[in-house]
Amino acid sequence: MAEVRNKYVVKKNHIDGVPNESDFSICEELLSLKLHSHVSNNVVIVKNLYVSIDPYQINRMKPHSSSHIIASTASVVLPGQAIEAGGVGRVVESWHPDFKTGDFVSGLLHWGEYSVVEGGQQLQKLDTTVAIWLLQEANICKAKVFEAVVAFTHLQKFFASHKLLKQVGSSGITAYGGFFQVCKPKKGEKVFVSAASGSVGILVGQYAKLSGCYVVGCAGTKEKVDLLKEKLGFDDAFNYKEEPNLNLALQRYFPEGIDIYFDNVGGEMLEAAVENLKSFGRIAICGVISEYTGTQKRAKLDMVGVIYKRIRIEGFLCVDFVDIYPEFISTTMQHLQTGKLKAIEDISYGVENIPTAFIDLFHGNNIGKKVVKIAQE
Amino acid sequence: MAEVRNKYVVKKNHIDGVPNESDFSICEELLSLKLHSHVSNNVVIVKNLYVSIDPYQINRMKPHSSSHIIASTASVVLPGQAIEAGGVGRVVESWHPDFKTGDFVSGLLHWGEYSVVEGGQQLQKLDTTVAIWLLQEANICKAKVFEAVVAFTHLQKFFASHKLLKQVGSSGITAYGGFFQVCKPKKGEKVFVSAASGSVGILVGQYAKLSGCYVVGCAGTKEKVDLLKEKLGFDDAFNYKEEPNLNLALQRYFPEGIDIYFDNVGGEMLEAAVENLKSFGRIAICGVISEYTGTQKRAKLDMVGVIYKRIRIEGFLCVDFVDIYPEFISTTMQHLQTGKLKAIEDISYGVENIPTAFIDLFHGNNIGKKVVKIAQE
Structure with a gap:
C-alpha cells in the first residue's frame, strides 16, 4: 500500500465567536505512505479509531492567540491545516524505532481518518490486549484511564525528558x-x-x-x-x-x-x-x-x-499535573473498578460528524466526554 | 475634669461613589468622663494624637456590606456614628485594669479628638519613652513599626486569645x-x-x-x-x-x-x-x-x-498575617535602621481636615501613608 485516501476536517477561516457548520469543511487527500522525508523525520502514520472533541480547541481556531501564552496547546491552527486532537489509533506505517505497524497508540492525533505524526513524542504505545478489549467495550473514558496505566512506564521516561504531559486522559x-x-x-x-x-x-x-x-x-x-x-x-x-x-x-x-x-x-x-x-x-x-x-x-x-x-x-x-499522575491513576482506577466512580461518554460516528460534535459542545448538546469514533480497528 | 468637648467626624449619609465634603460633618459633644456604665464596660477614654486615613474605610461607609463578608473591618458605619480608624493616643481616663491615665496607646481609635473604647481589646500600650521620642519625631510610619515592637509581648497574648490582628501598623x-x-x-x-x-x-x-x-x-x-x-x-x-x-x-x-x-x-x-x-x-x-x-x-x-x-x-x-508578624517586625526594623527601607508620610493637621484628607485619597492627592495629627500630646 503506497497511499490511502484520507478525509480530515479543516477550518475554512478563523473563528471569532460561536462555531458554525460553515466554518469547517471535510477535505480529502491521497496520503502517501512512502515518502523519503518520512525516514528522516521519524514519521508515524496512524489510522485513527477515536478522536476527542474538547471545548478548549476553539481557542486554537481564533485569529490570534493570547499574548504571552506559551502553552503549546494554545498555538493557532491555520485554515486548511489538520486540526490536532487527543485520540486512539493504530499504526499503519512507521519510521520511528519505538513504533511498528499494528501498534495501538494514543496521543495527539488529528480530526481525520489518518494522522501523520513526526518524531513520535506526542504518541504513547498501548498494550495490544488492553487496547483490543477497550475498543470492544467502545468505552473511551475508561480507555483513557487504562491506557495511561499501560503507558505509564513509557510516560515516566517521556515526562522526565520533556517535562510535559501531552493529551493523555486529559x-x-x-x-x-x-x-x-x-x-x-x-x-x-x-x-x-x-x-x-x-x-x-x-x-x-x-x-x-x-x-x-x-x-x-x-x-x-x-x-x-x-x-x-x-x-x-x-x-x-x-x-x-x-x-x-x-x-x-x-x-x-x-x-x-x-x-x-x-x-x-x-x-x-x-x-x-x-x-x-x-x-x-x-x-x-x-x-x-x-x-x-x-x-x-x-x-x-x-x-x-x-x-x-x-x-x-x-x-x-x-x-502541570505530572507529579500527581501516579496518584491520579491509582485512585481513579480503584474507584472505577469498585463502581464508586462512573465514566460517561457521548459518542458520535465518522469524520463527517466531527464539526457537528464540536459545535454541539457550545450549545450544551453533549453529556459527558464527547468523542467521535472513526473506525472499528 | 468631669467632661471634655469632643469634636469628631461623622458621615451624614451612606456614600455610594466618590466621597465629597458634603458627605461628612464635624460634630461636637460634651463627653462625660465619669459615667457609671464606664466601670462595667471597662472603658478607656483616649485623647487622640494621630489617626490613620485609609482607602478601605470607604467600604464601611457604603449603604451595605458585601454578602458573606465576615471581616470585622467590613461592618457598616451608620450616619452619625463615630468612625473607627487606626491611631495613636494617650489615655485620659481608664476603667480597664491594663491601662491607666497618661499611658500612650495605639489601636483602633476614632476620627475625632477623643475615643471612647470599650473592653480594651483594640488597644495596645506603648512604652512611654519610645512614644515620646516618636511623637517628637512626628514620624508615624516608624512609630507604627516601633509601637509594634514595644507592644509585641502584649500582642502575642492578644493574638493567642483572639486570633485576630487589629489595626496595628497595618x-x-x-x-x-x-x-x-x-x-x-x-x-x-x-x-x-x-x-x-x-x-x-x-x-x-x-x-x-x-x-x-x-x-x-x-x-x-x-x-x-x-x-x-x-x-x-x-x-x-x-x-x-x-x-x-x-x-x-x-x-x-x-x-x-x-x-x-x-x-x-x-x-x-x-x-x-x-x-x-x-x-x-x-x-x-x-x-x-x-x-x-x-x-x-x-x-x-x-x-x-x-x-x-x-x-x-x-x-x-x-x-491573616499574624504568623509572620515577628518576621515582619525584625526584618523591617533592621532595614529601617540601616536606611535600606524608607517610610514616607503625608500629614494633615486637625479634626476639621480629616474629611479632606480622606477624600484626597480618591483623587490621588497623597504621597505615602496619610495620617492626621490631632494633638501634640
Whole structure:
C-alpha cells in the first residue's frame, strides 16, 4: 500500500465567536505512505479509531492567540491545516524505532481518518490486549484511564525528558488535578461545579463526593440535572437556564455560602459564584466556555469581595499535573473498578460528524466526554 | 475634669461613589468622663494624637456590606456614628485594669479628638519613652513599626486569645504579608506595583527591590514618579494618567511580561496586568480603589489568559498575617535602621481636615501613608 485516501476536517477561516457548520469543511487527500522525508523525520502514520472533541480547541481556531501564552496547546491552527486532537489509533506505517505497524497508540492525533505524526513524542504505545478489549467495550473514558496505566512506564521516561504531559486522559487528570491540587478540598466543604455534566465536571463532582464534600452541579437540561442527582450522586443540581437570577439561585442552593467553585463556564456564573463564596473560598478556573466565543461575555468580578473574603482564583492546565499522575491513576482506577466512580461518554460516528460534535459542545448538546469514533480497528 | 468637648467626624449619609465634603460633618459633644456604665464596660477614654486615613474605610461607609463578608473591618458605619480608624493616643481616663491615665496607646481609635473604647481589646500600650521620642519625631510610619515592637509581648497574648490582628501598623504588615506570603517572589522576577506611592505600594516596591526583583511602579503625578525612581529605588515608574493605553504601557515596561502584580487599584489596570502577566504569574489583590467608588468600574478579566497562563489571583487582609508578624517586625526594623527601607508620610493637621484628607485619597492627592495629627500630646 503506497497511499490511502484520507478525509480530515479543516477550518475554512478563523473563528471569532460561536462555531458554525460553515466554518469547517471535510477535505480529502491521497496520503502517501512512502515518502523519503518520512525516514528522516521519524514519521508515524496512524489510522485513527477515536478522536476527542474538547471545548478548549476553539481557542486554537481564533485569529490570534493570547499574548504571552506559551502553552503549546494554545498555538493557532491555520485554515486548511489538520486540526490536532487527543485520540486512539493504530499504526499503519512507521519510521520511528519505538513504533511498528499494528501498534495501538494514543496521543495527539488529528480530526481525520489518518494522522501523520513526526518524531513520535506526542504518541504513547498501548498494550495490544488492553487496547483490543477497550475498543470492544467502545468505552473511551475508561480507555483513557487504562491506557495511561499501560503507558505509564513509557510516560515516566517521556515526562522526565520533556517535562510535559501531552493529551493523555486529559479530562481525568484535569478534573483530578484541578480539584485536589488547585481547590485543596476539606471534608464537609461545599462545592459547586458548573457544566457539571461535561467531561470534566462529571468527574469533579464525583471526586468531591468521594472526598466527603457537599456537591451541587448546574447543567442546561432536565436530563442532565437528573443524571447528576440520580446516577452520579450529586447532593443537588439545577438547570441554570431556568434561573433568571444566578446569584439568587446560588443563595438558594448554598444558604451558608460556597467553599469551592470549579468553573467550567466563566461569565455570569463566575460573577455569581464570587458573590456567594465564603471567606477563604477557592475558585479553580478550568474552562470558561461562555467566554471562548466572545470577549464581551467576560466576567466582571467583585474584587472588593475577593479581598474581604480572601478569595483565591487560579487557572491551570492539566500539563502541570505530572507529579500527581501516579496518584491520579491509582485512585481513579480503584474507584472505577469498585463502581464508586462512573465514566460517561457521548459518542458520535465518522469524520463527517466531527464539526457537528464540536459545535454541539457550545450549545450544551453533549453529556459527558464527547468523542467521535472513526473506525472499528 | 468631669467632661471634655469632643469634636469628631461623622458621615451624614451612606456614600455610594466618590466621597465629597458634603458627605461628612464635624460634630461636637460634651463627653462625660465619669459615667457609671464606664466601670462595667471597662472603658478607656483616649485623647487622640494621630489617626490613620485609609482607602478601605470607604467600604464601611457604603449603604451595605458585601454578602458573606465576615471581616470585622467590613461592618457598616451608620450616619452619625463615630468612625473607627487606626491611631495613636494617650489615655485620659481608664476603667480597664491594663491601662491607666497618661499611658500612650495605639489601636483602633476614632476620627475625632477623643475615643471612647470599650473592653480594651483594640488597644495596645506603648512604652512611654519610645512614644515620646516618636511623637517628637512626628514620624508615624516608624512609630507604627516601633509601637509594634514595644507592644509585641502584649500582642502575642492578644493574638493567642483572639486570633485576630487589629489595626496595628497595618500598612506595613499588609505590604509585607501581601508581597511575601501571597506573591511568593523569587529573585530576578519582574514586579509591577500600582498606586506605588501609596502607603502600601511604597513598601511593596522597596521589599521587592530588597528581594532582588525588578520593580516598576505606577502613580498619578510626575512628583510621585520621580519619588519612586529617585528616592525609593524603583527600577522604573510611570504616570498612568499619561498613558492612553495601559496594555501598551505595560508591554513597554515589561517586554518579557510580569511575574507579580501587586494590585492596589483594580479596574482597567488589573485588566491590563492580566494581559501582560507571564505564565505562572501571581496577582495579589490588596485594594481596588477604582472599584471602591463604583461597581461599574469592575475589571473584566481575560479568564482564557488566566487559564493558559495558570495565573493565580488572590485577595487578602492583613489580619491573616499574624504568623509572620515577628518576621515582619525584625526584618523591617533592621532595614529601617540601616536606611535600606524608607517610610514616607503625608500629614494633615486637625479634626476639621480629616474629611479632606480622606477624600484626597480618591483623587490621588497623597504621597505615602496619610495620617492626621490631632494633638501634640
